[in-house]
Amino acid sequence: ALKHILDAKIDLIISDYRMDVLGGDYWMRFLQRFCSDIKVIVTSGFLKGHKNLPFELIEKPFDYVLLAARIKSILYEEHG
DSSP states (O other), X not given: OHHHHHHSOOSEEEEESOOSSSOHHHHHHHHHHHOTTSEEEEXXXXXXXXXXXXXXXXXXXXXXXXXXXXXHHHHHHHHO
16 A cells, blocks of 8 residues: 555545554554545444544445445545
């Protein structure tokens, strides 16, 4: 993911909260500090009702049709 973030123009990041290498808290802090200009959606089955997350949370299990609609909405906002 870091390679893609550094090498390409990214409009939206969709990421699970739980990460094997960095862990969710460090990954969220990284995204907040170094990717503040990129929209982020976090998915998780473990953060139900979490209020302090700096990004939009979509709880698992989620409906892929609704996720696709949310992605389309965000990208449309970005590119009009």
